Amino acid sequence: MVSPIHETYLARTSKSAAAHAQAQQVMPGGTSRQAGYWAPYPLTIGRGEGVHLWDIDGHRYLDLINNYTSMVHGHAYPAIVEAAGQCIRRGTGWPAGNEAQCRLAAQLVDRVPAAEQIRFTNSGTEAGALALTIARVVTGRRKLLMARYGYHGSLPEFETGSSGHEGPVTRLARFDNLEDFEAVLDAHGDEIAAVFLEPVLGSGGVRPASKEFLLGVKKAAQKAGALFVLDEVLSFRFATGGCQADIGLAPDLTMFGKLIGGGFPVGAVGGSRELLKIFDPADMKIFHTGTFNANPVTMTAGEISVRELTGPRISAMTELCEILKNELTQAAAAHGLPLSINHYGSCLNLYFSESVPESSIVREDQQTIGLFHLAALNHGLFLAPRGMIAVSTVTTHEHIAQAVELAGLAMQDVAAEIG
Ligand SMILES: Cc1ncc(COP(=O)(O)O)c(C=O)c1O
Structure with missing residues (x-):
């Protein structure tokens, strides 16, 4: 069956198609990042600035995912470009300390009292691996407990749980279900080194946990002698x-x-002085290093990113997402499409179904969300293939109005196609 949405995508993106064909010659499936892939092939991006991305065919996209939440100030944020640019001219990796790492660590320590000290890595995945290593060394145990469909990075120990399966060292319990976590810890607590939790399921579908759940799991983890790791990567x-x-x-x-x-x-692990002293060269229990850990460019950019993420800016992003949620709901109703939306703060996740699923992994609207994603791209709107949205501090009310208009056009195409 010919899909007009697919046909339009193919017709608009011939340079991306050619770039992907080339990429397939030298990278498995043409990519190094599963989240950056979608069928029939992902766009190849040439540039990003503010709220916009441009593909190599020259189309402009209003970006509603901001590299999966990481570009919290949009693309090429002037203050970061300026400071990182100056830093790059002085060299990008030095085999010793730098002053920016201390300033970024100090900001994190300031904002997060439980993190008395910081250890930097190069990704959230590495931060997860390091947290697990710390827990294993401190407790002498091997296993971890996490939420089914939680996400803590691209490490086999975590990936198994993200896809909903227990693994050799990975035990699972249902997110936001204290009894479930307590039951696993009661039965198997003595083999669990750490309990990992996101306060809000990110890739699982923007689902917040209750305060009682999070506090309760921490207590149960402590009782079992396991470390409690809160994943605040997103x-x-x-x-x-x-x-x-x-x-x-x-x-x-x-x-x-x-x-x-x-x-x-970037990535980092924060914790008490007592726990993190295992890295202290004066009394080292874990050898941990990395050629690019705390490199001056990342640290310089990060310092600005954190400093400029203020309370009022966070509230403004939340307000924009509330508007977006309401308007998208109305647009879907106008086009006769079922739409359910998870919303927390500056993030949303869309599901073209009557209710939200337990996780984005087990959804019934796979075909519709795939079509909507391509249709949105055809109209110049960029969101995650799984329907996730994350706005930035440079997103404005006008951008939200545009997003609603473009999403409405995409919904019209989807409604016409699945009819
Ligand atoms: C909650 C959470 N933890 C860990 C990670 C892994 O971070 P990275 O992609 O930098 O390895 C992610 C990335 O999406 C995340 O959302």
Whole structure:
């Protein structure tokens, strides 16, 4: 069956198609990043500035995903471009300390009291791996407990849980279900090194957990002698001190990433001096290093990114997402499409179904969301293929109005096609 939405996508993006064919010769499936792939082939991007991306065919897109939340100030944010540019001219990787790492660490320590000290890595995945290593060394145990469909990075130990399956060292319990977590910890607590949790399921579909759940799991983890790791890689955009500040929760370890690198690769683990002293060269228990850990460019960009993510800016993003949620709901109704939306702070997740699923992984609207994603691209609107949206501090009311208009055109195409 010919799909007009697919046909339009193919006709608009011939340079992206050619670039992807070339990429397939040298990279499996033409990509190094699953989230950056969608069928029939992903766009190839040439440029980003502010709220916009441009593909190599020359089309402009209003960007509603901001590199999966990490570009919290949009693309090529002038203050970051300026500071990182100056830094790059002085060299990008030095085999010793730099002053920017101290300033970024100081800001994180300031905002997140449970993180008395910081250890930097190059990605959220590495932060997860490091948190797991710390927990294993401290407890002498091997296993971890996480939420089914939680996401803590692209490590086999975590990936298995993200896809909903237990693994050799990975135990699962249902997100936001305290009894479930308590039951696993009661039965198997003595083999669990750490409990990992996102305060808001990100890739699982923008689902917040209750305060009682998070505080309860921390207590149960402590009782079992396991470390409690709060993954704020994504959720650090929701409050100046992360979700833990809002909740009054002090995790043993905090994972950071995404926005704290100002658009450059980054990750970090924060924790008490007592826990993190295992890295102290004076009394080292874990050998941890990395050629680009805390490199001056990432640290310089991250310092600005964190500093400029203020409370009023966070509230403004939340307000925009509330408007977007309401208007998209009305637009879908006007086109006769079922639409359910998860919303937390500056993020949304769309589902073309009567209710939201437990996770984006187990959705019934796979075909519709895929069509909507391509149709949105055809109209110049960029969101995640799974329907996730994350606005930035440079997104305005006008951009939201445009987004609603473009999404409405995409919904019209989808309604016509699935009729
Ligand atoms: C909650 C959470 N943890 C960890 C990660 C992994 O971070 P990275 O992609 O930088 O490895 C992500 C990335 O999406 C995330 O959302």
